[in-house]
Amino acid sequence: MEKLIYLYGIIPAEENDSSPLPSLKGLDGESEVYSIPFGEIEAVVCELDAAEYGEKELEKKTNDANWLHQKAFHHHEALMKLYEKYPIIPMKFGTIYSGAESLKNTIDSHKPNMIELLDGITDKEEWIMKIYCEADKVKDAVAGHNETIETKKEEIASMSPGRQYLEKRKLNQLIDQEAEKEKQTFSEKIHDELAALSVDNEVKKNWNKDVTGRVEEMCWNSVYLLEKSAVEDFISVIKKLQEKWTESGWQIEVTGPWPSYHFAKIS
């Protein structure tokens, strides 16, 4: 039975000529990672046993969170090692071909696109920025320095005690709403500043605390494609923002460079 081929990504052939592939174990922990040339580009792959990684077996495996955790990180780590050496088009986890012929057909049909794409991402880096906030601090700040709320407080002070109880509860809700607005506007402002330095950017989904496992609330999640020459500026802007805002309960975190997971697209 022919071996399956697991595709990690696509690199330019000339880069591989000048610097050999790092030695990596494949997805099954045994096979070797190697590259298959297709003219100007090369596919970085490993072989997988068809009996163990066929559709049915794979479905069983991916239902196991433990397995998926390990293998997703393997995929990412392999790509990171490659990315240290070459520009790379990173494939989504689990791109598998039934054999060499099938891989060749697919690559051939996308080749012009891939060459163009590699050219486009060569001098660029992908960075992810997340903003977390200490919700209490933001709420306190809003409660203390918000005009809408100040006015409301004054109104309440002049009310009868019976009415005050109700109005104070309503005020609390108002403070919550204003705090939500503040999180959004604060994050948007920072995003705009960073986006101005980027070639492309994308705002992503905020994850809840169950997912992040953090006490702080995620209020922004975005990714930027930067010219390599702009990275230094980007980092120094982030540093300044961190110095300025950490005290007030905003945690601005940046990770990268990542392989172009978000901006390399083939249609």
Added chain:
Amino acid sequence: MANGNSPQTTAQSSSLVDVLETVLDKGVVIAGDIRVGIADVELLSIKIRLIVASVDKAKEIGMDWWETDPYLNSQAAMQEQDKLKEENQMLLERLEKLEGKMADDSRLP
């Protein structure tokens, strides 16, 4: 590396989410021959975080975590608390409505 010793296995949860959301959700999609169904990233992250937390804890305290893991227990306790909070909030809102109605009624001639 693929033997389960990946250094990030016990890394911070934020990098866990980062990797899962990019590797499983993003990356270039060109059709492969084998269909791989991947669970929802959100659920998966929660699941993995629970597994990692329990393994860490078990190692740390050297005990049968599945019976005593304070993490799992505190999760359960938190959920319980959340339920109570929610119920409380609902009751408060109801009370508020009633009180508002009473206040309005009393102003009628």
